[in-house]
Amino acid sequence: MKKFINDPNKVVDEMLEGFLAAHHDMVEKLPTSRVVVRRGAPFKDKVGLVTGGGSGHKPAFIGYVGDGLVDAVAVGDIFSSPSAGQIYNAIKAVDSGKGVLCMLGNYSGDVMNFDMAAEMAREDGIKVEQVIVNDDVGSSPKDKMENRRGVVGEVILWKIAGAKAKEGASLEELKKTAEKAIFNTRSMGVAHSPCTVPTAGEPTFSLGENEMEIGVGHHGEPGVKRMPMKSADETTLMLMEKILEDLPFTSGDEVVVNINGLGATPLLELYIIYRKVYQMLKDTSIKVHRAYIGEYFTSLEMGGFSITLTKLDDELKKLIDAPARSPLFVQ
């Protein structure tokens, strides 16, 4: 395991120290809880937006705490959920009386802890709603969508919900828009090399010298199928067919595309992948309204990528286009 770290048990705290030193103008840490909050929170007349999850996915989650994005992130250990107590503290820190929307990926630990935190906050009289992202078509068949994991759809949701909250939407309006964004989003990933959690010291999975796995999760969860490495175009075709048929996306749709590097895959390759995605969408008369290509939600140094499509209507188009500014996302 070659890593530029110090103590494997301190990677998250030391990372956070560096992050706060670099971005102290925009964010701060709660004094007694590992929660990153936007400076100036809570914001009057704005629903507070909370997310959280395991570390190791940078720029997610803390890189998106900012203007037009999320207000607080509960920071877990590498690939581990934050505690209910941390999430509760995050909720309290961003409520201005208008309520708080919690946004989380569909992972059992996160779901349990966010549920518990919401209950605790409601007992304090805070209005809390939550939405659960389950965009990964590789993680479960469509008739069991409730089992699907959340992946890059979370980033798309933060952008959309962040813009909607900034407009002054009520908690109910915000939840409705967030649910629409989740419903309209589909992702699928592929990896050819694993990552190593520092405290574990061993790769999260192993693949043959010329093998890749499609449908693999953001924490190395098993995918749909292992096979010999394919070309960029063949791999993209496989993922896109699954994504397109799932919603389904059809002729005349307008979409946001996200091509996300999982950590070690060069941006050069992501653009080669986008080339094929763009061709396929053009051939199907689906219009790309906006394309995000880069590292938006990684898995440490995993080699691979994911493709995410979100179908837009006029409301979502306006929200995805709104300006946003956080330590690791500026638009």
Add this chain to the structure above:
Amino acid sequence: MKKFINDPNKVVDEMLEGFLAAHHDMVEKLPTSRVVVRRGAPFKDKVGLVTGGGSGHKPAFIGYVGDGLVDAVAVGDIFSSPSAGQIYNAIKAVDSGKGVLCMLGNYSGDVMNFDMAAEMAREDGIKVEQVIVNDDVGSSPKDKMENRRGVVGEVILWKIAGAKAKEGASLEELKKTAEKAIFNTRSMGVAHSPCTVPTAGEPTFSLGENEMEIGVGHHGEPGVKRMPMKSADETTLMLMEKILEDLPFTSGDEVVVNINGLGATPLLELYIIYRKVYQMLKDTSIKVHRAYIGEYFTSLEMGGFSITLTKLDDELKKLIDAPARSPLFVQ
């Protein structure tokens, strides 16, 4: 070699196709030459800014073609200089009569081709000046600075020169400011794993299972020393000592810091490194005016990072803080 590509000989052209499809609102390709130009160029009453170099360094070089940054990039093959003809075409495309500043890294192929292109353009009556970036203290001793390679200092220069050109500076003023920025900038890198150029199919270098190399170049050029992997803090200390003593940076200075991932090193580790850099600067009473932490100039999937410091005066501070917007850099 596991890569999501199609034909190894077409990676640059296919990447460019994807890049142009994604960012056609900001950039375009010259019809008959592999040159990426900012839409609307040449810009009246503004010196044109040209750079160029090998591909495989994304977001460099083409990701920085934009407002407040560079106007044109001549795009070479992976880790290879663009031709003199491409550079000449880039110069012609961005000259509005006020002249063109070429900015390049100190690599023999680039220097030769940029020289030739400048000569060709001057014969057409275009005023051309050039500055050569040589910020890598790991590549040669201080008494042979003319042999030093250019690395992330190029990105800092593009930002500063881009802002200065936008202010309407003359070619002479611009060159003077650019030379100051280069003179004030020092970098050093370290790697623990190589990258593979697609057409070569073999890693650019090899290291032992627990080995790293400090001073390594952006194309896998040999570094200063190989040694067993050190902790993040120990590695950072080694690099920072070399960087600080070289200019030298001293108490009371204000600096821009760039912690640059070379490709496969997680952002989490870069923040752990920045934590130590920040502590060291604080202990030396050097003030961080701005910190850039992420992937700014990569080497495909190389594992490692570099540290860059630029000493600022009032002029450079204002220029580094100016807004900028390009496909892969927004501030």
